[in-house]
Amino acid sequence: MQYRTDLAVESREQSAGLSGVVSREIKHGDLEEVHVVIETAEAARALEKDQGTYITLTHPFLSHACAKERLEMAQALSSAVRELLPPFGDVLVVGLGNRHMTADALGSRVLEDLLITRHLKDMTDEALRGRLRGVCAAAPGVLGITGMETAEVVKGIAQRVQPAAIIAIDALAARDSSRICTTIQITDTGIRPGSGVGNHRAGLNKDALGIPVIAVGVPMVVYASVIARDALSLLLADMGMEEEAHAQAMDSLIGKISCQGLGELVVTPREVDELVGKVARIIADGLNMALQPRLSEEEIQYLSHDGV
Numbered sequence: 567m568q569y570r571t572d573l574a575v576e577s578r579e580q581s582a583g584l585s586g587v588v589s590r591e592i593k594h595g596d597l598e599e600v601h602v603v604i605e606t607a608e609a610a611r612a613l614e615k616d617q618g619t620y621i622t623l624t625h626p627f628l629s630h631a632c633a634k635e636r637l638e639m640a641q642a643l644s645s646a647v648r649e650l651l652p653p654f655g656d657v658l659v660v661g662l663g664n665r666h667m668t669a670d671a672l673g674s675r676v677l678e679d680l681l682i683t684r685h686l687k688d689m690t691d692e693a694l695r696g697r698l699r700g701v702c703a704a705a706p707g708v709l710g711i712t713g714m715e716t717a718e719v720v721k722g723i724a725q726r727v728q729p730a731a732i733i734a735i736d737a738l739a740a741r742d743s744s745r746i747c748t749t750i751q752i753t754d755t756g757i758r759p760g761s762g763v764g765n766h767r768a769g770l771n772k773d774a775l776g777i778p779v780i781a782v783g784v785p786m787v788v789y790a791s792v793i794a795r796d797a798l799s800l801l802l803a804d805m806g807m808e809e810e811a812h813a814q815a816m817d818s819l820i821g822k823i824s825c826q827g828l829g830e831l832v833v834t835p836r837e838v839d840e841l842v843g844k845v846a847r848i849i850a851d852g853l854n855m856a857l858q859p860r861l862s863e864e865e866i867q868y869l870s871h872d873g874v
Contacts, residue, residue: 643852655730
């Protein structure tokens with residue numbers, strides 16, 4: 567039984583030794599940075615991920631990190647985004663998800679602290695003129711509220727705005743519950759809105775939109791079946807029994823319990839509102855630094871919170 571995850575780093579761990587995948591890890595204190603490149607179509611099918619580059623940033627105590635550690639995470643995010651982002655041209659940032667559902671509101675929360683400049687490039691004071699990259703943003707909502715596919719809305723905006731790239735922000739699902747609000751994934755493969763809860767919609771990627779799409783995601787949920795399997799694995803270990811010998815029976819039992827009645831359940835922490843707010847601020851800070859490299863951090867902080 568395969569336990570789905572949106573994180574390429576977890577898919578790689580579940581398929582160790584697979585050819586066509588190149589990875590490297592970098593440690594900066596408690597901050598771990600993992601680069602996974604899926605090079606072949608065969609590897610992409612095996613991992614159920616698109617070919618491309620996936621950069622994963624993990625800090626195990628991110629929700630309780632001090633200001634210095636949050637800044638380090640934002641700087642690491644900024645470097646990762648700049649690595650994938652075209653150097654010139656306007657950028658459209660899209661906050662995906664349902665703003666009325668806390669665990670799915672990451673995208674819209676990030677936009678609240680994003681420095682929006684597309685309408686100001688020729689209207690700012692002389693000290694800033696020529697130093698701002700054009701950034702615009704949209705939170706298109708979800709199909710159940712708008713009646714429109716997110717991909718349709720974004721494509722329409724992109725045709726009008728003509729950005730050099732799109733950055734899409736969304737909540738994800740993880741295999742390991744410890745990754746909730748501790749891990750940020752950046753990829754040049756785009757994203758499928760709703761993937762975090764298994765509600766796959768039309769994709770936002772270069773093939774569909776004709777321009778590069780960088781996806782930034784954070785795990786906000788895990789499947790109940792994953793937690794059930796972890797609990798059974800610990801039980802077998804405590805009893806001195808080999809997990810592999812009972813894997814089929816475990817999967818069958820978990821399937822009967824977790825998928826009956828209401829269907830597959832997803833789980834998120836009860837303090838998710840606070841967690842989403844903290845992570846959204848880190849992502850916004852990182853994106854601001856990546857999108858406005860000609861501004862100092864002090865200028866970005868001032869403009870983000872006091873306006874131009």
